[in-house]
Amino acid sequence: MKLVTAIIKPFKLEDVKNALEGVGVRGMTVSEGSGFGRQGGHTEVYRGAEYTVDLVPKVRVEVLIDSDRLDEVLAAVTDAAHTGKIGDGKVWVTPVEEVVRVRTGERGAEAL
Amino acid sequence: MESALNSGDTAWMLTAAAMVMLMIPGLAFFYGGMVRSKSVLNMLMMVMGATFIVGVLWVIFGYSMTFGSDIGGVIGDPTEFLGLESLMADDPEATLPIMAFVAFQGMFACLTVGLIAGAIPDRTKYNGWLVFGAIWAVLVYFPVAHWVWASGGWIFEMGVIDFAGGTAVHINAGAAALALAIVVGKRAGWPRTPMRPHNLTMVMIGAGLLWFGWFGFNAGSELAADNASAIVFVNTFAATCAAAIGWLIVEKLRDGHMTTLGAASGIVAGLVAITPACSAVSPVGALIVGVLAGVICALAVSLKYRFGYDDSLDVVGVHLVGGLVGTLLIGVLATDLAPAGVNGLLYGGGAEQLGKQAIGAFSVMAYSFAVALIIGLILKAAGIMRVTHDDELSGVDLVEHAESAYELGEAGSGGHFAGIGAGAARRDREEI
Numbered sequence: 001m002k003l004v005t006a007i008i009k010p011f012k013l014e015d016v017k018n019a020l021e022g023v024g025v026r027g028m029t030v031s032e033g034s035g036f037g038r039q040g041g042h043t044e045v046y047r048g049a050e051y052t053v054d055l056v057p058k059v060r061v062e063v064l065i066d067s068d069r070l071d072e073v074l075a076a077v078t079d080a081a082h083t084g085k086i087g088d089g090k091v092w093v094t095p096v097e098e099v100v101r102v103r104t105g106e107r108g109a110e111a112l
Numbered sequence: 113m114e115s116a117l118n119s120g121d122t123a124w125m126l127t128a129a130a131m132v133m134l135m136i137p138g139l140a141f142f143y144g145g146m147v148r149s150k151s152v153l154n155m156l157m158m159v160m161g162a163t164f165i166v167g168v169l170w171v172i173f174g175y176s177m178t179f180g181s182d183i184g185g186v187i188g189d190p191t192e193f194l195g196l197e198s199l200m201a202d203d204p205e206a207t208l209p210i211m212a213f214v215a216f217q218g219m220f221a222c223l224t225v226g227l228i229a230g231a232i233p234d235r236t237k238y239n240g241w242l243v244f245g246a247i248w249a250v251l252v253y254f255p256v257a258h259w260v261w262a263s264g265g266w267i268f269e270m271g272v273i274d275f276a277g278g279t280a281v282h283i284n285a286g287a288a289a290l291a292l293a294i295v296v297g298k299r300a301g302w303p304r305t306p307m308r309p310h311n312l313t314m315v316m317i318g319a320g321l322l323w324f325g326w327f328g329f330n331a332g333s334e335l336a337a338d339n340a341s342a343i344v345f346v347n348t349f350a351a352t353c354a355a356a357i358g359w360l361i362v363e364k365l366r367d368g369h370m371t372t373l374g375a376a377s378g379i380v381a382g383l384v385a386i387t388p389a390c391s392a393v394s395p396v397g398a399l400i401v402g403v404l405a406g407v408i409c410a411l412a413v414s415l416k417y418r419f420g421y422d423d424s425l426d427v428v429g430v431h432l433v434g435g436l437v438g439t440l441l442i443g444v445l446a447t448d449l450a451p452a453g454v455n456g457l458l459y460g461g462g463a464e465q466l467g468k469q470a471i472g473a474f475s476v477m478a479y480s481f482a483v484a485l486i487i488g489l490i491l492k493a494a495g496i497m498r499v500t501h502d503d504e505l506s507g508v509d510l511v512e513h514a515e516s517a518y519e520l521g522e523a524g525s526g527g528h529f530a531g532i533g534a535g536a537a538r539r540d541r542e543e544i
Contacts, residue, residue, distance in 0.1 A: 047374070048363075048414040
């Protein structure tokens, strides 16, 4: 089992969610976050003053999947989140040892 | 003996006084939305606290200092109406009860002190602010209001037109704000860190309440429900709309967006500028005063970055600059068709009125700035002006008031009830 974590642009959340549902992912956790990558934030003008904003708003999407569906899920996320512009985000994969469904006590792939 | 009381005037003045009172929470919300979420309660408390204190001073001797018998053109006799008791008798010849005037003017005093707070949020000790507000009211507001509005006051006698407080309220508060911003110093991280308003909805609600109350402020300054008060009302409305447009155009051209903060600021800039001029110009004149105030104030709020003073909520850029714009434009745009009955430069009145307006405006500015600077420096030396760096980062709401405006954590803080009174939690912990 794998945990796929995607950091995406907030306005891409709907597309990514639909794409994941399209490849059969049946649950996800979404949280708002902020940070910066290689682009190092951006500048903003407000009330006549220019600011460097280091931490840019992002959305973090986390999904637990079966290992054999990894490529399919990665393709769905990256396609949906892609704009080609700086700040599109990152996706990474973490191995998962165990998953338990709280309601039933099912474990492993059954619990996904 | 039959009373000469005019019930229409009396009803309007009591209403107008209550409308000006509503400007105080309006100002608190306008400012409160502009600060960061960790300072909003402190901001509300600074404005309200100034009102509590100045309200008490007003009753005891403030009114008397302002409108008591003139002493040398600079001050009213503070003992004449001490405690206001001598004003309670029903004067059969008065068309307006003197207490209605006392109430109306008292609200002005409270609001003016509150205006200053916008220059120093996020970092000022609450007790230091209250002490400053009290001293500034006594040494600056009461005397300056006497100069400008009381019979015998030197600016009044010179013939300067300040219908509702361009000099006495806005230039006065704006100059003090500049002095305090310099004395208290920059917020930690300013100007590098963006410190955007935390709640623009609140800012616009505040601006709306200010706008509503301002009709009482300006049209009430006629002290009667008559033709002039209605002209003043329309001028106040006209200038405000034009100023908001002026501010938004500057923003669109300069920054690329018309912002909510810009609209709210433009509203206040227009109201400030028309305040002294509302009885002296025509409705078209009011539109010109408004649009110029909107444009000039929108440009003026950038000055703090150039000169390096952290006037956090632009009290200088809006109130000092807006007050100057309105006060000086009277000398240009005044028409004798308006209630004040004076012609400015453009209406063939020559430069005489403009000269008087400039002397009045710059005198008040210099006096208020100098005295505020001295009071501020003394309080700073006494160590009651600014919170510590760590406390500033934690937030003045928590440090100064033991509260936070937005308790949003659903999981709570994990505490439990320990008993009543300070120290209960400590005793509870010791028992465990």
